[in-house]
Amino acid sequence: MAPIISIKGLQKTYDSGHTALHGLDLDIEEGEILALLGPNGAGKTTTISAVCGLIRPTGGTVTVGGHNIATDYRAARAMIGLVPQEISIEPFERVMNTVRFSRGLFGKRKDDAYLEKVLRSLSLWDKKDSRNNELSGGMKRRVLIAKALSHEPRVLFLDEPTAGVDVNLRKDMWQLVRELRADGVTIILTTHYIEEAEEMADRIGVIDKGRLLLVEEKDKLMKSLGRKELVLELAKAPDAIPASLAGYELELEGNRLTYTFDTTAESTGVTRLMADLAAAGLKFTDLSTRQSSLEDVFLSLVDEGQQKEVAQ
Numbered sequence: 431m432a433p434i435i436s437i438k439g440l441q442k443t444y445d446s447g448h449t450a451l452h453g454l455d456l457d458i459e460e461g462e463i464l465a466l467l468g469p470n471g472a473g474k475t476t477t478i479s480a481v482c483g484l485i486r487p488t489g490g491t492v493t494v495g496g497h498n499i500a501t502d503y504r505a506a507r508a509m510i511g512l513v514p515q516e517i518s519i520e521p522f523e524r525v526m527n528t529v530r531f532s533r534g535l536f537g538k539r540k541d542d543a544y545l546e547k548v549l550r551s552l553s554l555w556d557k558k559d560s561r562n563n564e565l566s567g568g569m570k571r572r573v574l575i576a577k578a579l580s581h582e583p584r585v586l587f588l589d590e591p592t593a594g595v596d597v598n599l600r601k602d603m604w605q606l607v608r609e610l611r612a613d614g615v616t617i618i619l620t621t622h623y624i625e626e627a628e629e630m631a632d633r634i635g636v637i638d639k640g641r642l643l644l645v646e647e648k649d650k651l652m653k654s655l656g657r658k659e660l661v662l663e664l665a666k667a668p669d670a671i672p673a674s675l676a677g678y679e680l681e682l683e684g685n686r687l688t689y690t691f692d693t694t695a696e697s698t699g700v701t702r703l704m705a706d707l708a709a710a711g712l713k714f715t716d717l718s719t720r721q722s723s724l725e726d727v728f729l730s731l732v733d734e735g736q737q738k739e740v741a742q
């Protein structure tokens with residue numbers, strides 16, 4: 431099946447001369463949740479803005495549902511709902527009117543029953559007659575989402591959807607995203623919360639300094655880059671790691687000995703380590719393992735990119 435969004439060689443140099451995107455290639459499949467991770471200034475918002483036709487790329491092409499965003503803007507844009515990072519709603523407008531107006535902008539016929547469903551799913555129904563400026567920050571953010579969904583888009587962009595929102599709203603949003611996905615909506619979210627990407631995404635893209643460092647299925651990524659730590663609580667803290675254990679990459683902190691191993695390697699070395707520990711007379715009282723998280727993966731990728739840059 432053709433991807434719902436196809437980004438080819440996307441390049442953006444701002445008028446300031448700063449190049450925010452250096453030829454980005456990315457296909458997004460219909461119905462998936464893609465999380466774009468990257469540090470501040472990586473180019474995430476620039477990517478979203480280019481795909482939504484809000485900024486003009488200086489190179490490359492973007493199609494949404496087969497429509498070129500530059501030459502067939504209206505058709506492409508009609509497929510997209512965008513929840514921007516910044517709160518941008520008409521302050522004196524009432525909530526229901528805000529979403530009605532948004533729907534109208536896309537030439538969709540009036541459908542208050544649909545809008546009621548959207549507002550209810552965002553716990554905004556009882557605020558439908560409130561003015562936007564009477565709402566709390568979190569409520570305003572919900573209105574932004576309702577606006578983005580008002581014209582029944584097939585693709586939803588969420589730019590930092592949960593930045594600065596409370597735990598309840600975050601959980602509500604995750605729930606909503608799941609429901610939308612179940613309806614076949616494609617979702618692209620940018621986030622600083624790695625936990626969010628880990629929880630929600632089918633695929634993860636890591637972007638840094640305007641380049642896509644990696645895009646991979648989350649499960650595969652966790653597996654292939656996954657390292658595991660074995661933590662042993664020793665009965666007695668040794669002064670140092672015995673010389674006979676020098677071949678293992680061990681860390682000693684008090685009576686806690688940590689061994690890091692590759693879960694995908696043919697041999698993890700755990701069995702051998704246990705035998706060598708016994709031979710060295712080290713007894714342990716407890717042990718646990720910890721799978722490295724997406725955060726570790728992300729940090730090591732961005733770090734690798736920086737080291738490469740220094741070396742160049």
Ligand SMILES: Nc1ncnc2c1ncn2[C@@H]1O[C@H](COP(=O)(O)OP(=O)(O)OP(=O)(O)O)[C@@H](O)[C@H]1O
Nearest residue numbers: 444446448450468469470471472473474475476477
């Ligand atoms: N209008 C602009 N003019 C000049 N430079 C810009 C403009 N907008 C963004 N930039 C620069 O382009 C780079 C990418 O910015 P962008 O907002 O896409 O990053 P981001 O990954 O979304 O960051 P954050 O996580 O902080 O939102 C940054 O270096 C930023 O300073």
